Amino acid sequence: xxxxxxxxxxxxxxxxxxxxxxxxxGRLLVDTRLVADDHLDAVAAxxxxxxxxxxxxxxxxxxxxxxxxxxxxxxxxxxYATTATRxxxxxxxxxxxxxxxxxxxxxxxxxxxxxxxxxxxxxxxxTRRHLVIAALLGVRAFVVAVNKMDTVEWSRTAYERVVAxxxxxxxxxxxxxxxxxxxxxxxxxxxxxRSLRAPWYAGPTVLEALEASDAGAWERSCGSRLPIQxxxxxxxxxxxxxxxxxxxxxxxxxAVTLLPAGIETSIRAIxxxxxxxxxxAVGLAADVELDDATDAGRGDLIATAPLPRVTRELEATVCxxxxxxxxxxxRRLRLKHTSRTTPVxxxxxxxxxxxxxxxxxxxxxxxxxxxxxxRLTTAEPLVVDEYREDRVTGxxxxxxxxxxxxxxxxxxxxxxxxxxxR
Amino acid sequence: xxxxxxPSTTAGLNHLDALESHALFILREVVAECERPVLLFxxxxxxxVLLHLAAxxxxxxxxxxxxxxxxxxxxxxxxxxxxxxxxxxxxARLIVARVQDSIDRGRVADPxxxxxxxxxxxxxxxxxxxxxxxxxxxxxxxxxxxxxxxxERVLSFRDEFGQWDPRRxxxxxxxxxxxxxxxxxxxxxxxxxxxxxxxxxxYVARExxxxxxxxxxxxxxxxxxxxxxxxxGEFVRPRDDERVESxxxxxRTVGDATGTGAVLSxxxxxxxxVAEVAAATVSERGATRGDDRFSETSMEDRKREGYF
Ligand SMILES: Nc1nc2c(ncn2[C@@H]2O[C@H](COP(=O)(O)OP(=O)(O)O)[C@@H](O)[C@H]2O)c(=O)[nH]1
Numbered sequence: 001x002x003x004x005x006x007x008x009x010x011x012x013x014x015x016x017x018x019x020x021x022x023x024x025x026g027r028l029l030v031d032t033r034l035v036a037d038d039h040l041d042a043v044a045a046x047x048x049x050x051x052x053x054x055x056x057x058x059x060x061x062x063x064x065x066x067x068x069x070x071x072x073x074x075x076x077x078x079x080y081a082t083t084a085t086r087x088x089x090x091x092x093x094x095x096x097x098x099x100x101x102x103x104x105x106x107x108x109x110x111x112x113x114x115x116x117x118x119x120x121x122x123x124x125x126x127t128r129r130h131l132v133i134a135a136l137l138g139v140r141a142f143v144v145a146v147n148k149m150d151t152v153e154w155s156r157t158a159y160e161r162v163v164a165x166x167x168x169x170x171x172x173x174x175x176x177x178x179x180x181x182x183x184x185x186x187x188x189x190x191x192x193x194r195s196l197r198a199p200w201y202a203g204p205t206v207l208e209a210l211e212a213s214d215a216g217a218w219e220r221s222c223g224s225r226l227p228i229q230x231x232x233x234x235x236x237x238x239x240x241x242x243x244x245x246x247x248x249x250x251x252x253x254x255a256v257t258l259l260p261a262g263i264e265t266s267i268r269a270i271x272x273x274x275x276x277x278x279x280x281a282v283g284l285a286a287d288v289e290l291d292d293a294t295d296a297g298r299g300d301l302i303a304t305a306p307l308p309r310v311t312r313e314l315e316a317t318v319c320x321x322x323x324x325x326x327x328x329x330x331r332r333l334r335l336k337h338t339s340r341t342t343p344v345x346x347x348x349x350x351x352x353x354x355x356x357x358x359x360x361x362x363x364x365x366x367x368x369x370x371x372x373x374x375r376l377t378t379a380e381p382l383v384v385d386e387y388r389e390d391r392v393t394g395x396x397x398x399x400x401x402x403x404x405x406x407x408x409x410x411x412x413x414x415x416x417x418x419x420x421x422r
Numbered sequence: 423x424x425x426x427x428x429p430s431t432t433a434g435l436n437h438l439d440a441l442e443s444h445a446l447f448i449l450r451e452v453v454a455e456c457e458r459p460v461l462l463f464x465x466x467x468x469x470x471v472l473l474h475l476a477a478x479x480x481x482x483x484x485x486x487x488x489x490x491x492x493x494x495x496x497x498x499x500x501x502x503x504x505x506x507x508x509x510x511x512x513x514a515r516l517i518v519a520r521v522q523d524s525i526d527r528g529r530v531a532d533p534x535x536x537x538x539x540x541x542x543x544x545x546x547x548x549x550x551x552x553x554x555x556x557x558x559x560x561x562x563x564x565x566x567x568x569x570x571x572x573x574e575r576v577l578s579f580r581d582e583f584g585q586w587d588p589r590r591x592x593x594x595x596x597x598x599x600x601x602x603x604x605x606x607x608x609x610x611x612x613x614x615x616x617x618x619x620x621x622x623x624x625y626v627a628r629e630x631x632x633x634x635x636x637x638x639x640x641x642x643x644x645x646x647x648x649x650x651x652x653x654x655g656e657f658v659r660p661r662d663d664e665r666v667e668s669x670x671x672x673x674r675t676v677g678d679a680t681g682t683g684a685v686l687s688x689x690x691x692x693x694x695x696v697a698e699v700a701a702a703t704v705s706e707r708g709a710t711r712g713d714d715r716f717s718e719t720s721m722e723d724r725k726r727e728g729y730f
Contacts, residue, residue, distance in 0.1 A: 077572040087437040108595040273478045285443035385597040404602040409595045
């Protein structure tokens with residue numbers, strides 16, 4: 001085949017308004033020659049019409065009419081880039097008012113956050129909040145573009161001041177990898193092309209940092225998980241259970257437990273799209289046959305040890321997106337966790353998490369875009385891991401029973417870096 | 423062993439397996455959550471890949487939903503032939519909703535004989551969705567196609583008027599796709615959201631997906647119009663000042679035959695097409711779709727009205 005296959009790195013962008021995030025992404029796409037000529041022409045024409053001389057690279061990423069008219073970014077946009085070794089899926093998250101919702105959405109599937117910080121302005125409050133939300137959603141690897149280096153004459157001192165600021169926060173948030181790069185997104189230094197203006201800098205460009213990141217490879221301590229999504233009939237008449245493998249790879253012969261029933265059995269065969277496999281890698285939409293003719297269905301989970309918990313009581317961190325506040329009064333909600341959906345009640349609001357001070361404080365309600373710690377009771381048992389152990393079996397959404405709107409993102413457990421305030 | 427952090431959702435897979443698995447997951451999830459899904463099938467390469475994935479997701483049984491073609495009446499004959507054989511191969515029931523019927527019933531105004539019916543498709547599509555009571559419609563749209571599409575969810579909510587409101591999209595976290603709607607509303611589901619044009623072609627090559635022959639280089643009479651090469655035939659007649667030439671071309675997209683341009687190309691085999699797409703410097707829609715070039719926001723406007 002003419003083009004080799006590559007692995008996938010999913011990343012979310014973080015940056016306060018005006019720190020140059022859009023320009024950075026535009027630069028990344030233009031310099032890797034991923035923006036088609038006709039799109040570039042359109043950007044040039046739009047730049048001219050709105051009187052912003054030359055090429056405004058931030059127009060490469062702004063999509064909707066309302067956004068261009070008001071000069072703001074409303075929603076997460078997805079961009080795709082291909083490097084020599086990787087396919088990048090970029091969730092471009094807006095830095096504006098509805099930041100929690102959009103940041104949470106973009107971060108929920110991201111392995112890494114790409115952060116733009118204006119070197120002259122330092123780490124702004126909004127960027128701090130974004131980083132905290134990304135970390136809450138499980139992002140542990142960060143590439144920090146210290147931007148607008150041209151405005152400080154490529155001062156190493158200014159750069160290092162920002163790096164130190166980011167470093168302190170990243171440590172608190174439990175980051176496992178932080179790579180900082182001095183860049184000028186506007187002029188293209190150190191984004192894709194290496195700059196000659198910072199001879200003191202020997203590290204990677206932004207693109208090289210993204211290519212080198214092993215954000216996807218984490219050490220963990222729970223087993224393989226296959227939430228049953230759908231039941232397929234095998235040609236011989238047997239049943240196989242389809243789902244997306246998470247946690248660890250699943251192999252033929254593995255001893256597994258079918259939950260919540262607790263039935264012990266083993267994997268007899270693994271199929272994928274009609275082929276038979278010995279092993280199903282994480283992320284594969286495999287279907288498996290079990291050794292005992294058990295009666296499993298959608299919403300059940302096949303797991304290897306260490307096993308997840310079966311429970312109807314959860315302590316969880318929730319990001320609230322509903323238009324009216326979440327309180328303990330009788331709002332009718334449904335919870336969707338893996339392939340299981342069940343009625344749920346919010347039994348207790350333990351408090352609100354202040355993303356500035358990283359403390360948990362008492363609260364009677366959560367307003368739109370606030371994050372809190374809650375205790376939930378579900379009608380049916382769930383099979384869960386802590387979110388920090390497994391992003392698939394540790395996550396859920398809350399859905400309004402009347403409108404069917406998604407009103408909250410939930411993560412099983414407490415974030416490790418939040419302390420209890422007064 | 424210590425736990426540092428959650429694992430990637432795609433670790434260990436190459437990008438085509440990751441994309442394919444994600445798509446199979448979306449297809450199964452929507453079928454499990456929704457009452458009456460349908461797959462929108464144009465006969466183009468994206469819907470051909472979508473149909474291939476749907477067949478894989480539910481094999482060895484046939485598709486658990488019908489396939490709907492919104493027929494503008496302005497078709498390439500190769501595409502209609504392909505549509506019929508692909509539906510049969512997938513074991514799918516084919517429903518054809520005709521724009522001409524919408525015109526005849528006065529649901530839309532007739533734009534005239536040789537004018538594009540692309541935009542009219544929205545009405546025909548929405549009428550078919552409500553007539554059959556579909557609550558979910560799979561489409562082959564990709565986010566790399568257009569700036570409005572780049573913002574759209576994998577499961578995209580449509581109100582009772584079939585409209586898309588970009589400011590009120592449902593938050594979509596992890597892979598917890600949530601497809602329930604109230605009567606009269608529906609969702610569009612886009613299993614190819616994260617695929618690029620190149621991914622589609624690499625996948626077609628890997629899987630040997632059957633496509634209409636017009637995707638591969640062939641000789642045909644064309645005229646140069648609006649910076650595109652249009653195929654001369656039943657739906658495009660040369661104007662007085664235009665000269666008909668015979669050129670070696672292929673199509674990068676397949677739409678209403680009055681407005682879909684061909685590109686000059688010698689790529690006759692799948693490998694040659696993959697190589698050509700990998701080196702392309704003009705976007706797929708920019709090169710071939712008259713309707714997307716009118717304004718900066720034409721796709722956004724059409725999507726709001728209920729377009730694919
Ligand atoms: N001098 C300088 N200006 C920059 C740089 N990057 C971005 N800008 C400018 O900063 C402003 C905000 O950039 P934009 O990308 O829209 O910021 P966003 O709000 O973070 O997306 C624009 O006027 C950019 O041209 C840079 O590296 N150097």
